[in-house]
Amino acid sequence: MIxxxxxxxxxxxLFSPRVFPRFIVIIIAGLSVMLCFSTVKNRTVDGSDSRxxxxxxxxxxxxxxxxxxxxxxxEWVGYYLSTPxxxxxxxxxxxxxxxxxxxxxxxxxxxxxxxxxxxVLKVMIPAGNLx
Amino acid sequence: xxxxLIMGFGSVFSDWxxxxxxxxxxxxxxxxxSIPGLTGNMAVALLIPLxxxxxxxxxxxxxxxxxxxxxxxxxxxAILINTPGTPAATATAMDGYELAKKGKALxxxxxxxxxxxxxxxFSNFVLVLVAAQLAKVALKFGPVERFALIVFALTIIGMxxxxxLPKGLLSAGIGLLLATIGMDxxxxxxxxxxxxxxxSGGIGFVPLMIGLFGIAEVLKQVEERKKPKNDGEKIxxxxxxxxxxNPDDSKVTFSELKKCIRTIFRSCTVGTFIGILPGLxxxxxxWLGYGMAQKASKNPETFGKGNxxxxxxxxxxxxxxxxxxxxxxxxxxxxxxxxxxxxxxxxMIHGLPVGPMIFEKAGSTVYAIFAAAFITIxxxxxxxxxxxxxGVILTKIxxxxxxxxxxxxxxxxxxxxxxxxxxxxxMMAAGGLGYSMRKFSIPLPPLIIGFLLGPEAxxxxxxxxxxxxGSIGIFFHHPIALIFLAITAITVVKMMLNKKKGD
Numbered sequence: 001m002i003x004x005x006x007x008x009x010x011x012x013x014l015f016s017p018r019v020f021p022r023f024i025v026i027i028i029a030g031l032s033v034m035l036c037f038s039t040v041k042n043r044t045v046d047g048s049d050s051r052x053x054x055x056x057x058x059x060x061x062x063x064x065x066x067x068x069x070x071x072x073x074x075e076w077v078g079y080y081l082s083t084p085x086x087x088x089x090x091x092x093x094x095x096x097x098x099x100x101x102x103x104x105x106x107x108x109x110x111x112x113x114x115x116x117x118x119x120v121l122k123v124m125i126p127a128g129n130l131x
Numbered sequence: 132x133x134x135x136l137i138m139g140f141g142s143v144f145s146d147w148x149x150x151x152x153x154x155x156x157x158x159x160x161x162x163x164x165s166i167p168g169l170t171g172n173m174a175v176a177l178l179i180p181l182x183x184x185x186x187x188x189x190x191x192x193x194x195x196x197x198x199x200x201x202x203x204x205x206x207x208x209a210i211l212i213n214t215p216g217t218p219a220a221t222a223t224a225m226d227g228y229e230l231a232k233k234g235k236a237l238x239x240x241x242x243x244x245x246x247x248x249x250x251x252x253f254s255n256f257v258l259v260l261v262a263a264q265l266a267k268v269a270l271k272f273g274p275v276e277r278f279a280l281i282v283f284a285l286t287i288i289g290m291x292x293x294x295x296l297p298k299g300l301l302s303a304g305i306g307l308l309l310a311t312i313g314m315d316x317x318x319x320x321x322x323x324x325x326x327x328x329x330x331s332g333g334i335g336f337v338p339l340m341i342g343l344f345g346i347a348e349v350l351k352q353v354e355e356r357k358k359p360k361n362d363g364e365k366i367x368x369x370x371x372x373x374x375x376x377n378p379d380d381s382k383v384t385f386s387e388l389k390k391c392i393r394t395i396f397r398s399c400t401v402g403t404f405i406g407i408l409p410g411l412x413x414x415x416x417x418w419l420g421y422g423m424a425q426k427a428s429k430n431p432e433t434f435g436k437g438n439x440x441x442x443x444x445x446x447x448x449x450x451x452x453x454x455x456x457x458x459x460x461x462x463x464x465x466x467x468x469x470x471x472x473x474x475x476x477x478x479m480i481h482g483l484p485v486g487p488m489i490f491e492k493a494g495s496t497v498y499a500i501f502a503a504a505f506i507t508i509x510x511x512x513x514x515x516x517x518x519x520x521x522g523v524i525l526t527k528i529x530x531x532x533x534x535x536x537x538x539x540x541x542x543x544x545x546x547x548x549x550x551x552x553x554x555x556x557x558m559m560a561a562g563g564l565g566y567s568m569r570k571f572s573i574p575l576p577p578l579i580i581g582f583l584l585g586p587e588a589x590x591x592x593x594x595x596x597x598x599x600x601g602s603i604g605i606f607f608h609h610p611i612a613l614i615f616l617a618i619t620a621i622t623v624v625k626m627m628l629n630k631k632k633g634d
Binding site: 017020021024025027028031032034035038053056057059060061062063064067068070071074075083086087090091093094095096101105109113117121122123124126 | 169177297298300301304305307308311315317318320322323346349350352353354530531532534535536538539540542543546547550552555556559562563566567570589592593
């Protein structure tokens with residue numbers, strides 16, 4: 001990966017930009033192998049922990065997917081349409097069930113952030129490429 | 132000098148506009164610092180144009196107030212929601228959040244405030260009394276000495292790695308590798324940018340930090356959300372943080388402060404020293420202060436689990452940088468960090484020279500600015516005592532509302548840095564990395580330390596090797612570097628012996 005990640009510089013020898021990353025990668029590789037051996041040696045027979053872990057990773061992966069979807073929607077649809085949608089979805093996912101509170105929280109948060117970042121800090125709020 | 136300082140106090144207090152600007156600056160700094168993604172430096176950069184028409188003392192005092200208050204402000208979300216508001220508060224989150232989970236959020240924030248105030252006062256006194264002499268020390272630090280200092284700083288990795296040193300080293304290695312993304316610091320070749328222009332400048336520390344701490348915490352909270360057994364069942368509000376009913380848990384007792392005073396003064400010294408050296412910054416000072424406190428503690432295993440000394444050490448060190456980074460600016464004309472660079476800009480805009488000539492050409496102005504710095508510290512201590520109570524409102528919000536809203540705030544905060552959604556993507560990816568590291572019990576602090584120190588370590592090493600044509604004998608010709616390397620070797624041997632004893 002290092003030769004692919006850097007076009008040139010080998011001719012500089014010890015002062016090459018590849019030396020430091022290469023040195024770090026060698027150390028990481030060595031430590032990773034050591035930790036793999038240690039993990040295999042100390043692994044538990046009971047699989048219940050691993051089932052819970054898999055479920056946790058799937059849930060976390062779901063939230064991350066929502067996060068990346070939010071980024072995509074911000075770029076294409078804009079802040080004012082995507083934020084209420086995503087925020088409402090996250091509230092529901094985290095267990096909120098009172099529709100009135102969820103709608104109020106969504107509207108207040110979207111408006112407050114828009115005012116603070118757009119009007120006070122004068123940041124260009126994403127408007128979306130489609131509009 | 133004392134007379135000039137007293138006259139400085141007189142000139143500040145005689146102008147109500149300057150005092151008002153200091154108070155407003157403190158409020159702005161606290162607010163900006165406590166929102167993840169925004170920093171006091173950002174506020175300074177945005178508000179410099181407003182200061183064009185102001186008198187010089189008022190203008191610079193306003194900006195200094197924002198910077199100082201912003202540094203402390205970052206500790207509030209770090210303690211309450213494990214999301215540092217500023218890069219300098221990452222070490223504060225380690226113990227601050229654990230204390231908040233035990234119902235001691237106010238205690239942690241008050242200790243952070245007291246330690247920040249003491250750190251700032253310490254470095255300001257140093258600035259006023261011995262700035263010129265300390266600047267000469269800074270001049271003796273070339274690339275050889277800086278590399279040796281960074282190698283010493285990297286030994287903190289061993290202290291904050293917890294039970295598994297190999298996992299700590301792995302984490303540090305990941306941080307060092309992430310820091311190599313972007314342009315090579317010496318010859319400018321692109322590294323690991325995969326032809327993506329967004330990566331040519333490297334990964335931003337703020338998106339990385341908010342992802343590793345804030346988003347990772349949101350992902351952790353996903354595990355703990357309650358699901359209704361059927362659609363009709365109401366979910367009881369589950370506050371993330373409770374406030375303890377014991378009144379002692381909402382204040383810092385005199386005995387606790389006394390217990391931490393040695394740690395605070397050690398961190399003040401570390402922060403002041405780091406602040407004098409341009410380029411290292413408050414984040415490095417905070418971690419160095421934290422690591423040294425852990426090393427010196429009788430119960431180092433309690434750090435990272437809610438030890439109030441950890442909060443005190445980190446905050447004293449990071450705020451001590453604020454006063455000290457004006458030392459190279461005023462004595463040598465070299466800004467110590469971004470905040471000092473912005474203040475240098477403000478000084479030049481108002482026709483004040485940057486460097487030692489400022490004392491000759493505008494001595495009374497300089498001492499008025501010093502006086503304003505002391506007034507700022509008093510102001511942010513007083514205002515901070517009430518401001519942190521507003522943060523406690525977060526303890527009353529239930530998890531299912533708090534964390535989705537935090538997620539959106541983090542997205543907007545990070546987007547604001549460069550108005551670039553790529554940074555938000557970096558934050559999300561870092562969140563996944565941070566969460567995975569927690570699940571596999573790989574400690575996070577070494578990654579942060581590796582990321583912060585890696586670029587400087589590489590640059591100074593390569594400069595050193597260029598100076599010596601590849602020979603390591605150069606270290607033997609630089610006594611300061613040799614001393615740091617010797618201390619590093621002793622520290623490493625002691626650490627290994629302690630670990631062997633513990634096993």
